[in-house]
Amino acid sequence: MSRSARASTVSAARHVALVALPDAGMATLAGIYDVMNAHALMGLVNTPARAPFQVEIVGEVEGPLGLASGVEMPVQRTIDRVESTDIVIVPSLLVRGAGWQTGRYPRLVDWLRRMHARGALLCSACSGLFLLAETGLFDGKDATVHFAYARQFAAVYPAVTIHPERVLVIAGQREELISSGASTTWHDMVLYLVARFAGATDAQALARLFALQWHQDGLTPYMTFEGKVDHGDAEIAAAQRWLATHFAVASPVDEMIKRSRLAERTFKRRFTAATGMAPIAYVQRLRIEDAKRRLERTDTPVDEISWRVGYEDGAFFRRLFKRTTGMAPGAYRKRFGIPDFARPS
Known part of the structure; x- marks a missing residue:
């Protein structure tokens, strides 16, 4: 079935689990939340019940969670209480100092695997791919990540083929593994999801409403060349x-x-x-x-x-x-x- 056909047959709201964890940045997490809730918030549908998405902020512990940005975000539901979902989104993560340390979120990683097995799309914004890659589901697949983290990501996850110059990469047999590149390419990811499940007209309306950009020139113009110097010669x-x-x-x-x-x-x-x-x-x-x-x-x-x-x-x-x-x-x-x-x- 084509994406347009899928969108036209949708009636029930898709559940979106937006993952909050201490490494997450505020801007991406809040931006995704507001845009995917915009049908109800901005009056694009007659009643909230007709909104195409039901977005929840989920995490390991319910209640206020301190983010990497230094502010708190309320976790609305724990992952233990989310038995299934349609879409999981991991927002941008701040990867500091020595780099991403694997194994810190085993419950989240196991939950992500379960959600995928039960049919969920797994989506990453920017550096959110660091967490999703721990599931092993992206091994042997194409993906994108913020170009500033590309070398570091490749060192930690060599089995994932990354294309940091690409804005959006959709992989998997069900087109269920979705990654967006640097920073505000979460715009492209969210607009893609809206187009896929609510239709292109809705995606265009949201792009106009929020002045969101489709990064149609790719990310190469944004990338700064840094020659490899850690070669030992x-x-x-x-x-x-x-x-x-x-x-x-x-x-x-x-x-x-x-x-x-x-x-x-x-x-x-x-x-x-x-x-x-x-x-x-x-x-x-x-x-x-x-x-x-x-x-x-x-x-x-x-x-x-x-x-x-x-x-x-x-x-x-x-x-x-x-x-x-x-x-x-x-x-x-x-x-x-x-x-x-x-x-x-």
Whole structure:
């Protein structure tokens, strides 16, 4: 059955269990709660009984729960009292210091497995995937997570194939494993769920009402390039440090090789093995990253930015910029540049 057909046949409200735990952030949890309750709250249905979702905040213990944001959120029902649900959503989690420590929430993980076995969709917003991945249900599946946590997540859960550049990933035989990427891509996840179970018209109405964004350009434009430096090759690390401030010079790869104590083929082989990128590709990413900052913070013409980061051919720079970020330089500036009203007078 198609998603539109599924949505059109829905009459009863879907139960949504929104998981609260001490690592959760306030903004995502509260935002999801309000938007998925908006049919009743904002008068989009004649009576609350006709709302497509019944959202409850659930957790291990009922009552006020201190969140990572430093504020309390009331847990409305304990997971022990939730025998089944249609949709489980784990909101953004704050992963600090040494990283995500597995095994801290065995009751939650067991409950998540049971809910999935009884037919529930399992959804993560941003870093909520850290908890869901403990179930093992995402092993061998595609998913997305906040790009800032991508390396850390891959180290903890190597069996999950992550795509941090993607906004939303839907996996599983029943399309029941849903993950959204960085931060406010919970907008896309919630709008997807509304479209799937209440219809596209409702999803569009909520997007307008809350000014929610569909991140249709993906997350690549938001991602900041950080070259791998924990590889243990001192010669390549020295080359990377030099390149960080000299990427705009003419023929930077040749310069790096000259400055090293290695033969050209050996240098290129070791650089690629250490960083995961060929030297010229690494240079291009550094140049594009610098160009992004200039587009965001200045009114400098694109051709001049092209020259300043190391490209005399402005047309080549524009093609490379769009291939790397998914957006043309002008469109990128329009999206991420500081608006006039926010600039110091």
